[in-house]
Amino acid sequence: MTLQEAQNGKEYIVKQSLLKQPQKRRLEAMGLIEGTMIRKINQAIDGSVILMVRGTRLALGKDLAEDIIIRDITPSDLRNRRIRRGIGLRNGHTRAGGMGRAKGMKDGQGKGHGMGRAIGPRDGQGKGSSIGKKRGN
Amino acid sequence: MSGVSSSGDVFNRFNTKEAEELQVGFIGNPNSGKTTLFNAYTGAQLKVANWPGVTVEKKEGAFKYHNHIYKLVDLPGIYSLTSYTIEEKVSRQYILSDEVDVIVDVADASNLERNLYLTLQLIEMGKPVVLALNMMDIVEERGMEIDLHRLPEILGIPVIPVSARRKTGLDILMHTVSHHKGVASNPHVVVYSDLIEDKIIKIEExxxxxxxxxxxxxxxxxxxxxxxxxxxxxxxxxxxxxxDRSYETDIINQKYDIIEEIVEEVLVNKQETTKFTDRVDGILTHRIFGIPIFLGIMGLVFLLTFTLGDGIKGIFEGWLESFSEGAADALLAINVGEILTSLIVDGIIAGVGTVLTFLPNIAILFLALAFLEDSGYMARVAYVMNGIMNKIGLSGKAFIPMLLGFGCTVPAIMATRTLENARDRRKTILITPFMSCSAKIPIYVLLSSMFFGEYKSLAALSMYIIGLVTGLITAYVVTKIENKADESKETSEEAEINHLLIELPEYKTPNTYSIAIYVWENVKEYITKAGTTIFLASVVLWFLLRFGTSGYVEDMSQSFGAATGRFLAPILRPAGLGFWQIGVSLIAGLAAKEVVASSLGILFGITNLDSAAGLTAMSESLAALGFGTLNAYSMMIFVLFYTPCVAAIAVIAKELKSVKWTVFVFVFQIAFALLASTLFYQIGSLFI
Structure with a gap:
């Protein structure tokens, strides 16, 4: 069903976006992508819709609301979400989290963008110090 | 601060006492409180500047703190660093340039999930980034908690909680900024799927x-x-x-996956929304009552402007009267010549004073607009009006500049920048001046008090309704013409439909301080205008009306001004405005609309035009000319439609970037005013 056919106050999953660019990209930047959970809040007489996406209320005109295909939430969605998060955790956390610490960061700098940057090594120091200081305070 | 710390003292290495300059760019989502933060730092030093060749404005300000001069640049709010909108392009170019030393990413902490999307993109750019978590007070109010140790660990950049509204955390933020120059963020914080990472490595090579x-x-x-x-x-x-294909959607998806994890990890007690906003929206954006409520609010705003404002105005009139008399006596006592006394009392005090007595009305109007803008209702208006606006070929968003136009046309025209396509902007710029700006209030009040007695508020209110309805019809007609032109063309310019896409912020109790600033800025602007444009116009007008071919004239009808007015009279006669005095005041009104009102005072030699006695004298003088109720309303219609002022034309020229279109708008406004008032007067004359 489209976002227009959805019920007010109910949560759905975005199944597909039939929007054209640049509207599609703009909504994607605001976090409305396939698989995103949304909540429809209201609909005006003319067909404009208010919905909640990732904690933001968005008002969409009729033409946009018609092109967003949604579906009901199933128990497997919730399970999949958790699984997907699990995969992400490996990617995001261990590596990203590790980067934040002094040692991991230095490695990262060396491999990553440190090339050709004169102030490369100082990067690590500066960062370490500012975080450290914040904790100290 | 640089003297105290030793570890972070990396750039003060020459031990000079000279202040070091730091260029700091503020970037963030729209409505994340960037400008509030910017103002908190720069105070009165804020200035508005243009970038060469771009339509979007950035603001610059500077302040000194400890041993650093911070040059702050406030960039327009953006959701992402792609290059699809002008704002995004401008912001990205600025960040990629070497101009900026440290980027401060201002994020709305109460809406972490969406704000982090831009943060991740900024980190990927590998520039020095500091994350300012703004609106921490709201986070606390809602009982949420953000793990401020874990978040910087994950992101690899300093995270400073601030509240721009309450001015907390400001020192710490700038302290961090000063230590963060040259400290690149680590672009590896965001790690994509193996498929994408492999491709990244290959391209990097x-x-x-x-x-x-x-x-x-x-x-x-x-x-x-x-x-x-x-x-x-x-x-x-x-x-x-x-x-082999665009991986954009994949990349966006995976960024948001990571954001979901981060939020899961650092945000305790996540609350999607406040019930308060839901409850208020249930009424204000109601599918049936939404529009009536909005019209009711606007009606109330203008009614308050006229009735409540009139009450307070009495005090001002008293002051003006005693001041004017006192000035005349004082000038006489020190033997100032008669002509100079006339210039000061009949020219300047009459002109500027009349305009100043309307301050209460102006202040009330801007107070009301401030409430609308600060509460979060403005965006809702775009939603509520979207249906009607779509019918006339515009997006509901175009209603925001129109609404601002009730205050002042100049910022309203500038606000059309938020509209996506050029056609929408042109149309909105064409009709926004039909929304009666605050400068027209004195004319409406004067004329309606003189001729409409107890119905004066209604007469004034009707101008707003006529202006709004005419504006909507004009846009509709222009859209129809455009569509016709498209059809006739073989390859029609892609008929862009105007999509509404706007974020509705949470309602908040309007902030007393920011409302006070808003009202004061506008009142100050009004007073400044009275002291400059209107002062000058009054002096020029006095000269034009007191001098003729034979030098100084007692009788104004012999003056140069009268001659000019007489020249115009035949054109204005069908509209019931064929009096040289009216012609003069309408021309003078091109400088600023208030001058129409003030010039009437000068023209009829009434110092305190807005007082009861002044009004009676004025209406008697007008009646003697044969200027009656019908003429008065016709003049109000003319004033409603004709060119707002020089400043408005200047900003229209700047925004349209086309001499042709600007001339068109100018001619259109005058022709329309003449046509509408003539039509009204001729039809009206049949009945009265």
């Missing part, structure tokens, strides 16, 4: 082959994978074998 000194090839690699048009154009290497 190719980028390095081409330019061994390339900085942060990862950023360019990601942008190439997204098929970003700007970067593709400026990167002379061929990666089409690696980038």
């Amino acid at each position: 190719r980028l390095r082959e081409y330019d061994p000194n390339i900085r942060n090839p990862r950023f360019y690699a990601i942008k190439l994978l997204e098929k970003d048009p700007d970067i593709m154009e400026n990167t002379p290497i061929d990666v089409s074998d690696i980038v």
Whole structure:
């Protein structure tokens, strides 16, 4: 069903976006992508819709609301979400989290963008110090 | 601060006592409180500047703190660093330039999930980034908690909680900024799927082959994978074998996956929304009552402007009267010549004073507009009005500039920048001046008090309704003409439908301080205008009306001004405005609309025009000319439609960037005013 056919106050999953660019990209930047959970809040007489996406209320005109295909939430969605998060955790956390610490960061700098940057090594120091200081305070 | 710390003292290495300059760019989502923060730092030093060749404005300000001069640049709010809108392009170019030393990413902490999307993109750019978590007070109010130790660990950049509204955390933020110059963020914080990471590595290699000194090839690699048009154009290497399709959606998806994890990890007691906003929206954006409520609010705003304002105005009139008399006596006592006394009392005090007595009305109007803008209702108006606006070929968003136009046309025209396509902007610029600006209030009040007795508020209110309805009809007609033109063309310009896409912020109790500033800025502007434009116009007008071919004239009808007015009279006669005095005041009104009112005072030699006695004298003088109720209403209609003022034309020219269109708008406004008032007067004459 489209976002227009959805019920007010109910949560759905975005199944597909039939929007054209640049509207599609703009909504994607605001976090409305396939698989995103949304909540429809209201609909005006003319067909404009208010919905909640990732904690933001968005008002969409009729033409946009018609092109967003949604579906009901199933128990497997919730399970999949958790699984997907699990995969992400490996990617995001261990590596990203590790980067934040002094040692991991230095490695990262060396491999990553440190090339050709004169102030490369100082990067690590500066960062370490500012975080450290914040904790100290 | 640089003297105290030793570890972070990396750039004060020459031990000079000279203040170091730091260029700090404020970037963030729209409505994340960037400008509030910017104002908190810069105070009165804020100035507005243009970038060459761009339509979007950035603001610059500077302040000194400890041993640093901070040059702050406030960039327009954006959701992402792609290059699809002008704002995004401008912001990205600025960040990629070497101008900026440290980027402060201002994020709305109460809406972490969406705000972090821009943060991740900024980190990927590999520049020094500090995350300012704004609106921490709201986070606390809602009982949420953000793990401020874990978040910087994950992101690899300093995270400083601030509240721009309560001015907390400001020192710590700038302290961090001063220590963060040259400290690049780590673009590896965001790690994509193996498929994308492999491609990134391959592209990076190719980028390095081409330019061994390339900085942060990862950023360019990601942008190439997204098929970003700007970067593709400026990167002379061929990666089409690696980038077999646009990976943009994948990249956005995976960024949001990571954000979900981060939020899960750092945000305790996540609350999606406040019930308060839901409850208020249930009424204000109601599918049936939404529009009536909005019209009711606006009606109330203008009614208050006229009735409540009139009450307070009495006090001002008293002051003006005693001041004027006192000034005349004082000038006489020190033997100032009669002509000079006339200039000061009949010219300046009559002109400027009349305008100043309307301050209460102006202040009330702007107070009401401030409430609308500060509460979060403005965006709702775009939603509520979208249906009607779509019918006339505009997006509901175009109603925001129109609404601002009730205050002042100049900022309203500038606000049309938020509209996506050029056609929408042109149409909105064409009709926004039909929304009666605050400068027209004195004319409406004067004429309606003189001729409409107890119905004066209604007469004044009707101008707003006529202006609004005419504006909507005009846009409708223009859209129809455009559509016709499109049909006749073989390859029709893609008929862009105007999509509404706007974020509705949470309602908040309007902030007393920011409302006070808003009202004061506008009141100050009004007073300044009275002291400059209107002062000057009054002096010029006095000269034109007191001098004729035979030198100084007692009888104004012999003056140069009268001659000019008489020249115009035949054109204005069908509209019931064929009096030289009216012609003079309407021309003078091109400088600023208030001058129409003030010039009437000068023309009829009434110092305190707005007082009861002044009004009676004035209406008697007008009646003697044969200027009656019908003429008065016709004049109100003319004033409603004709060119707002020189400043408005200047800003229209700037925004349209076309002499042709600007001349068109100008001619259109005058022709329309003449046509409408003539039509009204001629039809009206049949009945009265």
